[in-house]
Structure formats: C-alpha cells, structure tokens
Amino acid sequence: MMALRADFCWFPVHNTRRNLIRSRAVLSAGPRDATKGEDLQMPQRDLLDTMLKRQKVLADFADFALQSDDLDEVLQEACRLVAAAMGTERAKVLEIEDDGDSLFLRAGIGWAPGDVGHLRLSMQDHSSESFAIRAREPVITRDIAQEDRFEVPDFMKKEGIVALVNVPIFLPRQGAFGLLQVDDTRPRDFDGHDSAFLRTYAGILGPIVDRLLRLRDLRATEERFRLTVEAAADYAIFVTDAEDRITDWLPGAAAVFGWTAEEVRGKPSAMLYTPEDRAAGVPDQERDTALRQGSAPDVRWHLRKDGSQVFIEGSRRALGHMPGGGFLKIGQDVTERRLADEQLRASEERLRLLGELAPALLWQADATGDRIELNGRALGYLGQSPGELQAGGWLDSVHPEDREATAQAFAEAFRSGQPLELQYRLRGRDGGYHWFLCRQVPWQDANGRLAGWFGAALDIDELRRLQMRQEVLVAELQHRTRNLIGVVRSVAHQTMGETGSIGAFREAFDHRLKALSRVQGLLSRAEHEPITLRALLSLELDALGAAEGQRLPLQGPPVCIRPSHAQTLALALHELATNARKHGALSGAGGRLGIRWELRDGPAGRHLHIDWHEDGLNRAGACPAEPRADGGYGRVLIEQALPHSLGARTTYALGLTELRCTIDLPLDAGTSGRS
Amino acid sequence: MTTVASLSGRHILLVEDDFIIALDQAAMLEEAGARVVGPAPTVAAALDLVARSEHLDGAVLDVNLRGETSYPVADALRTRSVPFVFLTGYDPSIIAADYADAPVCEKPLDLQRVARGIFG
Structure with missing residues (x-):
C-alpha cells in the first residue's frame, strides 16, 4: 500500500497559522513579565522537587504521545499533565480554526463537559490568545482584574478564572496550532520556572501535534483511497x-x-x-x-x-x-x-458469408444513394472498382437501353423513400449483359429517419431466356397445331376425292393420319433427337410390317432432315411405301425395293438425293383400273408438294417392271420454310 | 354482310408455302367460285405472279414463307390497291406494326373471314 500514496497530493493544512507568523506584531512587555527573577524566593528544595516533577511530566507526556495516534487523546493527556505539573485544576488546548478567526476548545481539564469539544471563541486582535501567539512565548496573567494588555473571554471570568498562562503551540516550520492555557481561580504568581516549563512543554507539544495532524490527514487520504479502490x-x-x-x-x-x-x-x-x-x-x-x-x-x-x-x-x-x-x-x-464483441464480429462474419453465399448482388447505400457498398459477388460481377460505383457511377454498367428508366426509378425511390423493384440489364466484367431483378428497401435508424438502403439484384438472365424460349415454344406449338389441322383437313379432302366408298376412305385416311401422327412424334423429339432420313424411312416401312433387311436395302450416309421438311417428306414417303405395299415390291407379288441416298454438292449448296427404286415388278397383269400412284395423292405430293413446299426436284417414272422415284432436296437453301 | 358468295368470280392470289395446305385452300376458294392465282410458295414467286397477273381482286397471304415474310407481297398489292388478308398459324400480334391495319386471319383458313377481310 505504501506504493500508492505517491499518487496523491498532500492537502494544504494550517495555512492560516503561517499567516499569523507573518503578521507578528511588536510585543509590549507586560507589567508582570514572567522573566522577573523572583524564583530565588522559592526554597531550593521545593524548586528541585518541582523541576523533577515537571521533568517527569515531560517524560511521561512524551511516552504517552509516542504510544498514541489519537490527537484528542494526546491533547487531553497534555492538559491533565500540565494541570498537575502546574498545580492548577484547569488547563485546555485551544486550536486555531481554519478560518483563522476563531478558536476551538479542543481539549481541556477542569472544564464543563459541554465546553470541551464544542466551545468556540472569537479570536480578536486584542484577545489574550492573539497576544500570546504574536509574542511567540508564554504570556502570564497573574490576575485578570489587573490585565490591561488584552481582554479575557467572558466564559472564563464566569468560571472564576483569575490567573492564566497562554502558551502558544507552534507546528514545526509552520504557523501556530493554537494555545495551551493553564488557568487558576486564584491569583497566581506564575514564575520564570513556570514559564520555562510551559515553553518546553509547548515545544514538545508542537511536533507531536504536527505528527498527529499529518497522521490524521494521511489516514483520511488513505481512507479515501481505500474506499475508492475497494469500490472499484x-x-x-x-x-x-x-x-x-x-x-x-x-x-x-x-x-x-x-x-x-x-x-x-x-x-x-x-x-x-x-x-x-x-x-x-x-x-x-x-x-x-x-x-x-x-x-x-x-x-x-x-x-x-x-x-x-x-x-x-x-x-x-x-x-x-x-x-x-x-x-x-x-x-x-x-x-x-x-x-459480446466477439459474438458481434462472428455475427457480422456470418452475415458477410451469407452475403457472399447468396447468388445475388447485394449492396448497402446511404439515404441519398450516393455512397454504396457492395458485396464481393457484386464487385466481381461488375468489375468496377468501389470508387467508380459511387454517386451513381454504377449506372454506367446498366444497359444503355435500360439506363434512363433505371436512373429515374432509383432517383424516385431515393426521393420518396419507397421500396423499389425493377428489372434491367447489367454489364458484367466480360462485357456481356445479364438481366437482373433488383429490389431495394429503405431502413430506418432508431429515430425512424431514413438511414439508408439495402438492395439485392438477382441474375434472372437464364430465367428470362427460358421464359422467352417457352413463349417461342408455345407459339410454335400453336402454329404447328393450327397447321396440322389444315394439313389434316387437306388430307381428308384429298382422300375423299380419290376414294369411292366410305370404307375405303376410312382406311386410306386412317393410314395417312397414322403417318402424320408418327412424324409428329419425331417432331416433338426433334430438339433432342435430330430426325434422320433413315428414321423417317424405317418408321414408314416398319408401319407396313416390312423389316429392314436384305429385301429392304437402305443405303446412305446419316442425313438429318429439317423439322420443317419432315412432315411433307414423310407423307410423300408414306405414299410411296403404301403403294409398294399395295401394288409393288412389298406386295408379295415379287419385285425388289431399294432405297439409296447420297449427298451431292450443287451451286446452291448441298442436296440430298434420294433414289427409290422398285424392280422385278410384274405389272403386265395389273388391273388398269388401279392407277398405282399415277394421278393419285402420292403422286401429287411427290410431283407438286415436294417442289412447292421444299423446293425439291422430283421424278416419278413407272414402267411395266420397275418404278423409279427420285427426290432431290436442297439442304442449305432457304431456311425454316414454316408458314 | 359480306358472304362467301362475294368471292365468286374473283381472282384471288394465294400465297402459301405448304403445298398440302395450299391445295386445300385453293380447292375451298375454287368451290366458292373464286379463281385462284397461285398458290405461290415464296415471296419471289408471289411477286412474279402479282406482276404478271392483269387481274387481281384480292389476296390471301401466309405471313411466313420458308423463313421470309410476305410483307413485300403486301407492299406490291397495296401499290396496286389490291385488298388482302394475312393468314397465320401464329398469334395475330406477330404481324409487324407497319401492317397493323391489315386484316389477319388465323389458320386454318375460314372462307367467311377471308371474304370479309378482303372485301370488308
């Protein structure tokens, strides 16, 4: 604990006493000065006893003072001892109070209990006390009735005090602490020995009082310190x-x-x-x-x-x-x-990670939107530096066609404080634009004022592409359905025109509808499974119960048929196959079918050349009423529909023993050909 | 009210790239007494017919012709003040804004509508 005291200042004490020293007045010697040599009248023996007795008092007091840290106790003992030594019944210690104007009856013997520790005396210039302090030595008053140097307080007169000695107590290197007063109710002729003793006594008392005052201050300081540190x-x-x-x-x-x-x-x-x-x-x-x-x-x-x-x-x-x-x-x-800090940091880190994890561009803006902070994903996507994005700089990344509307929408949001939802295209660091769905909401501070904005932009490019694609697909489906209805109607009308009975119509129409249905199946899968010529041919021949094999040589390289070509080509091939099944190489009446195809280069690009060849036919006995495809719907499809719809060049030659049909289909000319 | 009968004796240009459909459309028009010019499968063929035909009373134009649009044909017909209708399997909204005032019929062909589209 010693170590800590250095941190505290000593409180200035007893300044007023110092002032009293400075204002020391010139002392006038009283008519009965204590130094008059009347001591010799005292018998030598008594004098020696008295002095020995007083020596002992001094020694006892010093012992007592060394063992006590209590100022009041020491002063009380000082009064008791001095009274005993002086042969009086009363003694007291008056302490000069801090204001320098009053004296406090600090300790005393022979005085009423209510006085000691309570009584205060005014300390005026003409008081005996002030006089003694100025004199800096014991001032003896043998009889107050004859005292003319100063006044004696009334309460002392009331107590019947007649004689007294005022002994100033000085603190070392400081001013006066107060006075030791020895009082007697009888006129008393204090002599030079008395005076010398009292002077010595006060001289001992001063340092003792000083030590105890310091101790008291120190204790107060320590107590304050203790209270302070113990409370912490x-x-x-x-x-x-x-x-x-x-x-x-x-x-x-x-x-x-x-x-x-x-x-x-x-x-x-x-x-x-x-x-x-x-x-x-x-x-x-x-x-x-x-x-x-x-x-x-x-x-x-x-x-x-x-x-x-x-x-x-x-x-x-x-x-x-x-x-x-x-x-x-x-x-x-x-x-x-x-x-709490660590938890806050962890929480912030989790939020940051969430922000990075979320597949969105996130930002936080101030109330005006001038200052924004973006997450790593946003900075990574935009490829702009944080500085470039400030004060609306991010608008540079918005697609020029969307920029004005976007800028207006944000300006309006910042002005009105309302949430915002908007779609616009943002340029990535690779220069490409993606569609984003952007939402921005305001947040308020504790006072309910608009403090800033949180925003998130979700890349909806893929979604929009899919939506657009879906729209296209739905439109295509609608178109294909309507076309198909037209085709079905047309096929029905044509079939009706060439068949006589309702039974024949039903059979022929049914076969053609089935062929249409088969090619629709191929078309619906065409996106993932390109339609090949071999697939078209196999589908038709399989439907007739003819398996690919030696009787059905299909020869040709893999060739993909455009979906827009597939339907008309399939219907034409269906007619060829049906006729072969009814009247030709597949009828069981002899003959061979061979289908070959190849790719040819022409001035306008590649052509697919298909050669349908039936030979070994025996048409000599054929009933002339059965026209094969001549003039029939099949021939219409081959000779008119393929050239008209697909730009193909076709030949159809039917002889007595053979049928040759060629279809030369441009693969590169034109585009989709859809209507 | 305009009826199918108004087609009778009229020279109608038919522009349709799918022959199977065109065949049927032509048959329907002819049944109504119209004289079919075409059918033309391409823009080039249609423009050629427009140029060569002295007499044209109206036209039915498929919008998409093998990847082209029949708008040049529409322009040529407008020049000659020949009324026409667009015919499409798609939604009518696909028609370009420049031809927004032209009547549009959805496939399959409905003679009544076509007649009303052409002759009002």
Whole structure:
C-alpha cells in the first residue's frame, strides 16, 4: 500500500497559522513579565522537587504521545499533565480554526463537559490568545482584574478564572496550532520556572501535534483511497514487488480473479497469465516494457482461480520512484464486452458469408444513394472498382437501353423513400449483359429517419431466356397445331376425292393420319433427337410390317432432315411405301425395293438425293383400273408438294417392271420454310 | 354482310408455302367460285405472279414463307390497291406494326373471314 500514496497530493493544512507568523506584531512587555527573577524566593528544595516533577511530566507526556495516534487523546493527556505539573485544576488546548478567526476548545481539564469539544471563541486582535501567539512565548496573567494588555473571554471570568498562562503551540516550520492555557481561580504568581516549563512543554507539544495532524490527514487520504479502490470491484488492482511477486491484492482483484489476498500474496504475478502467454514469455516482456517506458499495456486473457479465463484490459506501471520499486497493475474485467464483441464480429462474419453465399448482388447505400457498398459477388460481377460505383457511377454498367428508366426509378425511390423493384440489364466484367431483378428497401435508424438502403439484384438472365424460349415454344406449338389441322383437313379432302366408298376412305385416311401422327412424334423429339432420313424411312416401312433387311436395302450416309421438311417428306414417303405395299415390291407379288441416298454438292449448296427404286415388278397383269400412284395423292405430293413446299426436284417414272422415284432436296437453301 | 358468295368470280392470289395446305385452300376458294392465282410458295414467286397477273381482286397471304415474310407481297398489292388478308398459324400480334391495319386471319383458313377481310 505504501506504493500508492505517491499518487496523491498532500492537502494544504494550517495555512492560516503561517499567516499569523507573518503578521507578528511588536510585543509590549507586560507589567508582570514572567522573566522577573523572583524564583530565588522559592526554597531550593521545593524548586528541585518541582523541576523533577515537571521533568517527569515531560517524560511521561512524551511516552504517552509516542504510544498514541489519537490527537484528542494526546491533547487531553497534555492538559491533565500540565494541570498537575502546574498545580492548577484547569488547563485546555485551544486550536486555531481554519478560518483563522476563531478558536476551538479542543481539549481541556477542569472544564464543563459541554465546553470541551464544542466551545468556540472569537479570536480578536486584542484577545489574550492573539497576544500570546504574536509574542511567540508564554504570556502570564497573574490576575485578570489587573490585565490591561488584552481582554479575557467572558466564559472564563464566569468560571472564576483569575490567573492564566497562554502558551502558544507552534507546528514545526509552520504557523501556530493554537494555545495551551493553564488557568487558576486564584491569583497566581506564575514564575520564570513556570514559564520555562510551559515553553518546553509547548515545544514538545508542537511536533507531536504536527505528527498527529499529518497522521490524521494521511489516514483520511488513505481512507479515501481505500474506499475508492475497494469500490472499484470491476477493476483488478494489485501491487507487486521488484521481483513481480504480489504484495498488495485489493478487493477488486479478488473479485475479478477469485483468489483471496492470502492465497496470492508473495506469488509471482505470472500465475495470472495463461500457460500459452507464460510459455511465450509475456509476463517478462511486459515487465521489461514497464521498466523501460514507465508502463506497459496488459490487454489479454488471464486465468482465474476456478480455471476459467477473464479478459483484462489494463496496464502495468513501474513504481521505480517508490522504495523497493515494483509494479502497480490495474486492469478491468471486460470479458463480457469482449465476448459480446466477439459474438458481434462472428455475427457480422456470418452475415458477410451469407452475403457472399447468396447468388445475388447485394449492396448497402446511404439515404441519398450516393455512397454504396457492395458485396464481393457484386464487385466481381461488375468489375468496377468501389470508387467508380459511387454517386451513381454504377449506372454506367446498366444497359444503355435500360439506363434512363433505371436512373429515374432509383432517383424516385431515393426521393420518396419507397421500396423499389425493377428489372434491367447489367454489364458484367466480360462485357456481356445479364438481366437482373433488383429490389431495394429503405431502413430506418432508431429515430425512424431514413438511414439508408439495402438492395439485392438477382441474375434472372437464364430465367428470362427460358421464359422467352417457352413463349417461342408455345407459339410454335400453336402454329404447328393450327397447321396440322389444315394439313389434316387437306388430307381428308384429298382422300375423299380419290376414294369411292366410305370404307375405303376410312382406311386410306386412317393410314395417312397414322403417318402424320408418327412424324409428329419425331417432331416433338426433334430438339433432342435430330430426325434422320433413315428414321423417317424405317418408321414408314416398319408401319407396313416390312423389316429392314436384305429385301429392304437402305443405303446412305446419316442425313438429318429439317423439322420443317419432315412432315411433307414423310407423307410423300408414306405414299410411296403404301403403294409398294399395295401394288409393288412389298406386295408379295415379287419385285425388289431399294432405297439409296447420297449427298451431292450443287451451286446452291448441298442436296440430298434420294433414289427409290422398285424392280422385278410384274405389272403386265395389273388391273388398269388401279392407277398405282399415277394421278393419285402420292403422286401429287411427290410431283407438286415436294417442289412447292421444299423446293425439291422430283421424278416419278413407272414402267411395266420397275418404278423409279427420285427426290432431290436442297439442304442449305432457304431456311425454316414454316408458314 | 359480306358472304362467301362475294368471292365468286374473283381472282384471288394465294400465297402459301405448304403445298398440302395450299391445295386445300385453293380447292375451298375454287368451290366458292373464286379463281385462284397461285398458290405461290415464296415471296419471289408471289411477286412474279402479282406482276404478271392483269387481274387481281384480292389476296390471301401466309405471313411466313420458308423463313421470309410476305410483307413485300403486301407492299406490291397495296401499290396496286389490291385488298388482302394475312393468314397465320401464329398469334395475330406477330404481324409487324407497319401492317397493323391489315386484316389477319388465323389458320386454318375460314372462307367467311377471308371474304370479309378482303372485301370488308
């Protein structure tokens, strides 16, 4: 504890006494000055006894004063002893009060109990007390009735005081503390011995009073200090010696660390550090820094008695100016704040990660939208520096066609404080634009004022592409359906025109509808499974029960047929196959069918050349009423529909033993050909 | 009210690239007494017919012809003040804004509508 006192100032005390010294007045010698040599009239024997007795009083008082720290007790004893030594019944100590204008009856003997410790006297210039202080020596009044140098207080006269001696008490190197007064109710002829004794007595009293006053101040200071540090329960305060062993362990330290003063006194302060810090030499480093720089920060986890850890934010101060040196350590337990900080940081980190994880461009803007902060994904997508994005700079990344509308929508949101939802295209760092769905909401501060904005933009490019594609697909489907209805109607009308009976119509129409249906199946899968010529042919021939094999040589390279060509081509091939099944190579009446195709290059691009050849036919006995495809719907499809719809060139030659049909289909000319 | 009968004796240009459909449309028009000019499968063929036909009373134009649009044919007909209708399997909204005032019929062909489209 000694170490701590250096931090406090001594309070200035007894200034008024110092002032009294300076204003010392010229003393006029009284008519009965104590120095008159009447002592010799006293018998030598009595004198010796008195002096011995007084010597003993002085010695007893000194003993008593050494053993007591209580000023009042000492002054009371001083009064008792001096009264006894002087052979009077009354003595008292008057203390000059801080205002310098009054005297306080501090201690006394022979006085009414209500007076001592209570009575105050005005200290005027013409009082006996002021006179004595100015005189700086005992002032004897043998009889107050004859006193003309000063006035004697009324209460003393009432008590019947007749004679008194005022002995000023001076504090070493300071002013007067007050007065020792020895009173007698009888006229008393105090002599030079009395005066000398009282002077000696006051001379002893002064330093003793001084010591006790200082002690009193020190105790007050210590008490204040103790109250202060003991109240600071959140602050761990302790003192170590030069070897860093704990010497003083205050209640706050006990509260924070859990150990009692008895448990830690004499132990190295390193015990409070974590094993890791001890192993890393932290305590020594901290001590060295404190010795070198006066103090060292100590902000780290420390150990508690129960093994848990406490985060201390504090410092170590070197007490180099104090005897024995050592260190003062003061630290605050900020564990909760630290944990809260850590939790906050963890929470912020989680939020940041969430922000990076979310497949969205996120931003935070101030109320006016001038300052924005973006997440890593947004910065990565835009490829602009954070600085370029400020004050609306991000609008540079908006597609020129969307920029004005976007700028207006945001300006309106910032003006009105309303949430915003908008779709626009944003340029990525690769220069390409993606569609984004953007939402921005305002947030208010604790006072309900608009504090800023949170925004998120979701890349909906793929979604929009799919939507658009879906729209296209739906339109195509509608178109195909309507076309198909037209085709079906047309096929029905044509079939009706060439068949006589309803039964024949039904059979022929049914076959053609089935062929249409088959090609629709291919068309619906065409996106994933391109339609090949071989697939078209196999589908038709399989439908007739003819399997690809030796009788059905299909020869040709893989060729993809455009979906827009597939339907008309399939219907034409269906007619060829149906006729072969009814009348030709597939009828079972002999003959062979061969289908070959190849790719040819022409001036306008590639052509697919298909050669349908039936031979070994025996048409000599064929009924002339059966026209084969001549003039029939098949021939119409081949000779008119294929050229008209697909730009193909076709031939159809039917002889007595063979049928040859060629279809030359441009593959590269024109485009979709849809209507 | 305009009826199918108004087609009778009229020279109607038919522009349709799908022959199977065109065949039927032509048959329907002819049944109504119209004289079919065409059918033309391409813009070029249709423009050729427009140029060569002295007499044209109206036209039925498929919008998409093998990847082209029949708008040049519409322009040529407008020049000659020949009324026409567009015919399409798509939604009528696909017609370009320049031809927004032209009547549009959806496929399959409905003679009544076509007659009303052409002759009002």
